[in-house]
Amino acid sequence: QLQLQESGPGLVKPSETLSLTCTVSDGSINSSTYYWGWIRQPPGKGLEWIGTIHSGGSTYYNPSLKSRVIISVDTSKNQFSLNMRSVTAADTAVFYCARLRWHGYFDLWGRGTLVTVSS
Amino acid sequence: DIVMTQSPDSLAVSLGERATINCKSSQSVFHSSNNKNYLAWYQQKPGQPPKLLIYWASTRESGVPDRFSGSGSGTDFTLTIGSLQAEDVAVYYCHQYYSSTQTFGQGTKLEI
Numbered sequence: 001q002l003q004l005q006e007s008g009p010g011l012v013k014p015s016e017t018l019s020l021t022c023t024v025s026d027g028s029i030n031s032s033t034y035y036w037g038w039i040r041q042p043p044g045k046g047l048e049w050i051g052t053i054h055s056g057g058s059t060y061y062n063p064s065l066k067s068r069v070i071i072s073v074d075t076s077k078n079q080f081s082l083n084m085r086s087v088t089a090a091d092t093a094v095f096y097c098a099r100l101r102w103h104g105y106f107d108l109w110g111r112g113t114l115v116t117v118s119s
Numbered sequence: 120d121i122v123m124t125q126s127p128d129s130l131a132v133s134l135g136e137r138a139t140i141n142c143k144s145s146q147s148v149f150h151s152s153n154n155k156n157y158l159a160w161y162q163q164k165p166g167q168p169p170k171l172l173i174y175w176a177s178t179r180e181s182g183v184p185d186r187f188s189g190s191g192s193g194t195d196f197t198l199t200i201g202s203l204q205a206e207d208v209a210v211y212y213c214h215q216y217y218s219s220t221q222t223f224g225q226g227t228k229l230e231i
């Protein structure tokens with residue numbers, strides 16, 4: 001079955017840029033049926049949608065984060081990425097990548113990666 | 120943004136008993152063009168990612184036990200676990216994907 005795996009630094013300094021990559025394995029990121037997204041979860045708290053991308057390049061962002069976030073896709077590597085600039089301690093969270101079915105609900109999730117923002 | 124409010128925040132249910140979790144949206148998530156409610160439910164166990172249980176408010180995801188069921192329409196939705204098992208201890212989230220800004224409920228912690 002298709003799997004997703006997040007990768008990237010676990011520690012980022014305040015004011016710097018958080019960069020994560022999600023690698024899709026045992027399946028193709030190229031699909032008209034599926035979109036790909038990022039969700040975060042601060043320790044002990046709930047889920048927040050960050051943004052979504054299609055393999056064709058269309059992007060959709062949470063307005064509350066849109067000014068700091070860029071999501072991109074590299075179909076040749078079967079990967080999509082998240083860049084979040086000007087991070088603060090409030091951005092400390094477990095970041096999940098996930099697949100969206102029909103640009104709707106999240107039907108497959110990566111295991112998540114904890115990113116801590118601290119000097 | 121559509122605000123999703125779950126109730127209760129936590130509940131304790133005996134093994135074999137029924138558990139009911141409610142989710143209310145600040146505006147309707149029903150789309151009349153296809154008669155679908157854009158509402159999903161997820162289960163999250165400690166240290167694990169969320170797992171999709173229900174989509175379109177009442178469609179059970181493949182492989183999900185049939186003791187899990189979803190109901191409701193418009194702004195009011197319910198997740199019911201028909202006969203609680205020990206492995207159902209988790210936090211449950213509702214999620215609306217009607218709006219271009221997707222939002223989640225705050226979560227309901229289910230304990231035995």
